[in-house]
Amino acid sequence: MMGPNEDLDTLVDRKDHLGVLRYVRAHELREPSLVVAHGKSLLGEELSKNLDDEAARLSVLEQLCLAALDVNDHELGEKCLALLKEKVGNESARFRRLLARCLEAAGDYEQAGLIYDELLKDNPANLVALQRKYCIARAQQKEPEEVVAALNEYLGQQLSDVSGWYEMAKLRLSLADFKGAAYALEQVVLGSPLDADIHRQLAEVYATIGGLENLVLARKHMAQALELDGSNIRAQFGLVSVANQYLEESAQAGKKELDEHERLVAKELVKYGSSEVLKTYKGTKMFAAVTRVIDDYADSIESL
Amino acid sequence: MADTKPRITISPQAFLTISLHSAFYSNAVGHGVLVGTKSDSEVMVEHAFPICHEVPTKPLLDTAMALVKSEITGEGDTAIIGWFTSPEILSDTKADAVSMRICANISTDSADPVLLVLQSEKLGELASSSKGTTSSECFKAFGRDFGKQWLEPLPLIVLQETITTEVTREAIRKGVVMYDLTDHWLHGSSSLWQHSVNTSSGPLRDFIPKLNVS
Numbered sequence A: 001m002m003g004p005n006e007d008l009d010t011l012v013d014r015k016d017h018l019g020v021l022r023y024v025r026a027h028e029l030r031e032p033s034l035v036v037a038h039g040k041s042l043l044g045e046e047l048s049k050n051l052d053d054e055a056a057r058l059s060v061l062e063q064l065c066l067a068a069l070d071v072n073d074h075e076l077g078e079k080c081l082a083l084l085k086e087k088v089g090n091e092s093a094r095f096r097r098l099l100a101r102c103l104e105a106a107g108d109y110e111q112a113g114l115i116y117d118e119l120l121k122d123n124p125a126n127l128v129a130l131q132r133k134y135c136i137a138r139a140q141q142k143e144p145e146e147v148v149a150a151l152n153e154y155l156g157q158q159l160s161d162v163s164g165w166y167e168m169a170k171l172r173l174s175l176a177d178f179k180g181a182a183y184a185l186e187q188v189v190l191g192s193p194l195d196a197d198i199h200r201q202l203a204e205v206y207a208t209i210g211g212l213e214n215l216v217l218a219r220k221h222m223a224q225a226l227e228l229d230g231s232n233i234r235a236q237f238g239l240v241s242v243a244n245q246y247l248e249e250s251a252q253a254g255k256k257e258l259d260e261h262e263r264l265v266a267k268e269l270v271k272y273g274s275s276e277v278l279k280t281y282k283g284t285k286m287f288a289a290v291t292r293v294i295d296d297y298a299d300s301i302e303s304l
Numbered sequence B: 001m002a003d004t005k006p007r008i009t010i011s012p013q014a015f016l017t018i019s020l021h022s023a024f025y026s027n028a029v030g031h032g033v034l035v036g037t038k039s040d041s042e043v044m045v046e047h048a049f050p051i052c053h054e055v056p057t058k059p060l061l062d063t064a065m066a067l068v069k070s071e072i073t074g075e076g077d078t079a080i081i082g083w084f085t086s087p088e089i090l091s092d093t094k095a096d097a098v099s100m101r102i103c104a105n106i107s108t109d110s111a112d113p114v115l116l117v118l119q120s121e122k123l124g125e126l127a128s129s130s131k132g133t134t135s136s137e138c139f140k141a142f143g144r145d146f147g148k149q150w151l152e153p154l155p156l157i158v159l160q161e162t163i164t165t166e167v168t169r170e171a172i173r174k175g176v177v178m179y180d181l182t183d184h185w186l187h188g189s190s191s192l193w194q195h196s197v198n199t200s201s202g203p204l205r206d207f208i209p210k211l212n213v214s
Helices: A008-013 A017-028 A032-043 A052-068 A073-090 A093-105 A109-122 A125-140 A145-156 A162-174 A180-189 A195-210 A212-228 A231-253 A260-281 A286-302 B014-026 B058-071 B097-106 B118-127 B161-171 B181-187
Strands: B009-010 B028-040 B040-054 B077-088 B114-118 B139-143 B152-154 B156-160
Touching: A008 A017, A017 A032, A017 A052, A017 A109, A032 A052, A052 A073, A052 A093, A052 B114, A073 A093, A093 A125, A093 B139, A109 A125, A109 A286, A125 A145, A125 B161, A145 A162, A145 A195, A180 A195, A195 A212, A195 A231, A195 B058, A212 A231, A212 A260, A231 A260, A231 A286, A231 B058, A231 B181, A260 A286, A286 B058, B009 B114, B014 B040, B014 B077, B014 B114, B014 B118, B028 B058, B028 B097, B028 B114, B040 B058, B040 B077, B040 B114, B040 B181, B058 B077, B058 B097, B058 B181, B077 B097, B097 B114, B118 B161, B139 B156, B156 B161
Parallel strands: B009 B040, B009 B156, B077 B114
Antiparallel strands: B028 B040, B028 B077, B114 B139, B139 B152
8 A cells, every 4th residue: 555655666666556556646647658557567468357446446447548548559548448338337427538538539529529518518617528628629729719718618617727827828828929828827826926937937928028017027027936946047047138128128218107216126137137147157168158148238238 | 133032051950950859849839049141042051059849938039049149159150040940730831920920020121030840740751761751841941921921931952961861860769859948947057058059069969970060
């Protein structure tokens, strides 16, 4: 039985197949090859071995089926599905969900979509069905509005799903909708305020949108990223870049928009970011190239 | 005066770099900078600098451009001459809106950049040698059209096509890793930023001698 101190390597070395599968499931890891190997070792090549716990065997079959789809072993997936159907019948919602996944893997998005629609008729808040409908829309490369609408429908039911909002951010970015991406990343920041990389991403998106207000936000989030992780090289360069961008844009702004205090802050941030970058690269092969870049930034802020 | 399109010539090391980056990040979009020389009739793509395997943002783009310019300082007429992208979806053959926006941003009054779009399906065929696909078929080159979009096809060749095809196939099959700038930042300042200029120490070191390039 898997204890609280067990790690995956220990379970694998011990050939504790059930333990490995439980670990992967509990930690929501994506290790399909591992699952297939240990699933087959546990249940045999024909998946005919029984376990003491029937519920555990059914869970293993479900997990093995999904892993088989992931490694494109449709034959194994169908075997698992057939064995599950014998035990639970095809009325079970969980079975129908798995069947729909198999149909998706086979490229039959129409049939898969019908099953998810039925599941949603029974329960309009079926989050897995809503998720999969979004995945199908993406796989079919539907029009961007449809794909966004599908994800919006899911997020409408599950506002607190941080990974869902992150998916929305990536989708918006792929459509070059940086304002939409910024909104989505703000939701991610609410859910993961201590994740340095999310702050860094949000800062980069605000800087891409541009405008003095957004650049102030960009500076704040980039500074927060460095506060949380001072060794984040991308954030170090990012701070120099966004603070410099603020200085450039404010230099072109009218007197009403100009805030001298903010400009002074921006100059100090460029200097701070530059010193961090140079410290990071000191003694490395890229030091000379990086120094030239930083010197250019230093020269430009003198003239702004 | 007749409006002639420039011919795009891709060096073997640039081809190898872009192909390996795309093969390594086969599930993601790839982006990078092209460096070389330009004349009225020809654009020579000498080197490729993989930048990221995500949608690039302005700070990333600005920093990447500055670093590339710094890396090629002292290389004579060599300059940034374009951008490459490898689409996320296998069947996509044209550049996305982000790539075109980047080209518009790096465009100057005197010169338009070239946009190279990797044809992923063709690269897959090249790697599996299933259909006799050659390296020249693995890219499409685009210039700016009248609508100011990068949709104007440009003629393209890859130098030493036969050997480049064979070496690329070998490298992809061996699973050679080609990291980009964002990977370099993730792995630390001492890690190598892999691009086709640092051939003596990077992942291309075993393959460059086979291409007979310096």
